[in-house]
Amino acid sequence: VSLRTSDPVELLAAARAGDRRALARLLTLVEDSGAAAREVAALVHPLGGSARTVGITGAPGAGKSTLTSALVDRVRRDDEDVAVLAIDPTSPFTGGAILGDRVRMGDHALDEGVFIRSMATRGHLGGLSVAAPAAVRVLDAVGWPWVLLETVGVGQVEVEVAGEADTTVVVLNPGWGDAVQASKAGLMEIADVFVVNKADRPGASEARRDIEGMLSLAGHGHARVDPSAEEVDPVAPWRPPIVETVALDGTGVDELWQAVRAHGRWAAQTGELDRRRARRTARELERIVAVRLLAMATELGEGATFAALRADVDARRLDPWSAADRLLDGFGPGRPAAG
């Protein structure tokens, strides 16, 4: 492929033939979310559906990147290809690489079976939550069987994105209280597998106890799907297992990967995977609709009426909600959808 083409059709063909620069350029188009992003979305959509996505999230400093890197090693040992999408400003894959922390990335730099891409968390409201699933669809369409989605578990959009993988791994650290923090950040509801990373430090058992306590509070039964079983009971509920790891030396990473795959089997066999994907599509559609409506709102925001209403709010003649009412007066569905 020519180094200079920006034609989505050409780029997609090249990316599917293994051209990594073409893939990178497709992802840039998707991230820029301009007109080309739409074209890419339309092109890749029919091609996808076989990738499995694994979200890896937790507070900054929990060791998500080291764990992601260790999981990449683990997946490669089975000779499966794996892509990483890092949406974590504190990750060595993104910010950290600049800090000379290239060592771990370097482990995979020459491996054709690994593709690592970082994504900025900046941009418009809703930008990340639309761009991340779009990027996953590209990686899926190009043929990456595994997509690891590393996201920082802080920030409402970020946590939302983290929860939309097929399987979500929440990474905590030893010590009492980390689980409470994670719960406040909204991470408990999205966890399919818990990791207590840095488990060689004191407090790993307290962390485990905390998690168990919160799971029971949340109404999870004690019945647990056996992670090593090939067949699962399709009516058995999934209680998120807790895996202790030391990502730096690889301790527990095998067990973690086993738990991830067990969740995948359970989700596929119980129909949960399809339900989850349908919910994800619904949310993605809602968000795209919201982004489109937001664009309409911004257009409204450029009109003379908007400026006058803004001045009224500043002068305290009008509160913001009443001003919004006036802007939106008459705004709504006109004729029914052509369907």
Place this chain on the structure above:
Amino acid sequence: VSLRTSDPVELLAAARAGDRRALARLLTLVEDSGAAAREVAALVHPLGGSARTVGITGAPGAGKSTLTSALVDRVRRDDEDVAVLAIDPTSPFTGGAILGDRVRMGDHALDEGVFIRSMATRGHLGGLSVAAPAAVRVLDAVGWPWVLLETVGVGQVEVEVAGEADTTVVVLNPGWGDAVQASKAGLMEIADVFVVNKADRPGASEARRDIEGMLSLAGHGHARVDPSAEEVDPVAPWRPPIVETVALDGTGVDELWQAVRAHGRWAAQTGELDRRRARRTARELERIVAVRLLAMATELGEGATFAALRADVDARRLDPWSAADRLLDGFGPGRPAAG
């Protein structure tokens, strides 16, 4: 005021008379963002306009809460009242309080001149970015002259909220690279004052050099407003000063507060404060419009057409953007605003 009233008019009257529980309840109404939130917004809007807001943001672990607490002490020494709105899941004011880290909060617990409120970062897309300014308006209307807004500097919504104070303080730590991370998270553009906290640790001068370098790259001139001058040159651009602090023992906090007030004087005298508040109102208005439109989108999302289109997307007959097109067909401004 009765412990049980939830009438916004009564609550506001009581809060303005100094009833802290009434204030707390008003803030809960605003956070819940139901119909009562609108009523509260309409009530408080004409009363506000005198509070000064100071955003304090930075990565988790940078020491924002300790610094916020030290600033509260500093403000109180001038016998001025101060409210803290903590939107930081890693803050001891919010999550941390549960962890037994009540010590610093306890310093202010009996002080009638201090009001501390935490706010969850969870909820709907746009929820925080609408609820936080609404909460500031309540504190303003009730008469708090200073509102410190502590937000975690990770997450796109959170960084956006942090940047919407009258003066924004970005907290970094010693060592090379923290400024690069902050820049990636979008914090450099929103900083009016930089703090290198934990400046007793090695690397404070490297951090300062990093920040200076990034400021120069961003086109900031070297001319600097003298933070100790009462009158400022209204055409002099503001170059964010860098203050070194050790929040734990109060070192540098005086200088920081001086820098914050200097920025306030500069902003007021140059007209920047008015411009900034007008921009803030415009963004708030856009967001409320967006939230309203999002509600319309969700209504669309409940219709039969939505379900059919979602199924088409899942079956890969239609890509999400084209599905959104069909949903929005005919959607738009109908008759002109009644104004």
